Every structure is written in C-alpha cells, then in structure tokens.
C-alpha cells in the first residue's frame with residue numbers, strides 16, 4: 001500500500017462564507033454536456049428547481065464535488081437562489097461541498113453499527129489509511145467520512161464505498177477493501 005498521510009481536514013467552523021447573493025451565469029461555468037444533462041432532467045419535472053438533486057449529481061459526477069462557483073451556476077440555471085440550493089446540497093450526504101478523493105468511504109456511525117464493533121472498524125480504517133474522518137489520503141485516492149444509518153442495520157457494521165454498500169464489516173474485509181482500491185487504481 002502506498003504511504004499516505006493526511007493533507008486535508010474539514011473544519012466546518014473555519015470555512016469561508018458563501019456569498020449567497022452572488023449570481024453566476026451558468027453558461028460561463030457549466031460545460032455543454034452538463035447543461036444538456038441538466039436540461040433533460042428539468043424537462044422531466046413541472047418546475048426547474050425540482051431537478052436540483054439531479055443537477056447537483058450531474059455536476060458532481062463530472063467534477064467530483066460542488067464548488068461555490070458550481071453551486072451558483074446550478075442555482076442560476078434552475079432559477080432558484082443559492083441559499084435554497086445550498087440547503088439541498090448540504091442535506092444529502094452524497095453531495096460533496098468540499099473536495100474529495102477518487103473514492104469516498106462513508107462509515108456508518110449510527111446505533112446498530114455502534115453496537116456491532118463500529119469502534120474497531122473505525123480505528124482500523126483510520127490507522128490503515130493514516131487519516132482521520134474528514135480527511136483525504138495524500139495520493140488523493142480515498143476520503144473517509146462518517147455517515148448516518150445506511151439502512152442495513154441487521155448487517156452492521158456497514159459502510160458505503162462510493163455507491164457500493166458493504167455490510168458485515170470486519171478487519172479482513174476492510175484490509176481487502178483498501179487493497180482493492182489501491183490495487184485497482186495502481187493498474
């Protein structure tokens with residue numbers, strides 16, 4: 001496994017303030033591909049703001065996270081305020097408002113997982129990746145985040161790796177998961 005050290009810690013008390021009054025023309029920020037995909041989603045709803053989550057996901061799929069500039073642009077395209085869109089973006093755990101690595105591990109820290117060896121799994125992940133929650137490995141590959149219940153409490157502890165749900169975690173499974181991420185990515 002590559003040598004990894006933390007490079008980023010999300011400190012929510014020390015984030016620059018978002019200027020929600022800023023208006024950005026979406027045509028100056030979003031790509032033609034993004035605009036076409038968002039327009040398609042808008043066509044499926046009666047009102048454009050209803051496509052907010054889809055639009056955020058489309059842009060995130062291209063850029064890995066939603067910057068302030070992207071947020072302003074999407075809000076402009078959907079005809080809604082940046083404040084409204086920020087409320088939606090921060091509500092959903094899978095929309096990232098900070099840069100993340102190529103892969104994101106969301107470890108469930110809700111009650112069933114807590115009762116089923118969460119701490120052992122969390123400690124092992126932190127030790128193996130050499131990062132804390134909210135951080136990304138130096139090679140930019142893996143971000144580690146906490147998450148609320150993933151809906152599979154009968155198979156706790158559990159995590160979400162990108163869009164893949166992984167249940168009944170143990171040390172061996174974590175080790176093979178990390179090896180897989182590094183092995184696959186190392187080609």
Ligand code: FES
Nearest residue numbers: 108110113150153
């Ligand atoms: S508490 Fe972890 S999946 Fe429900």
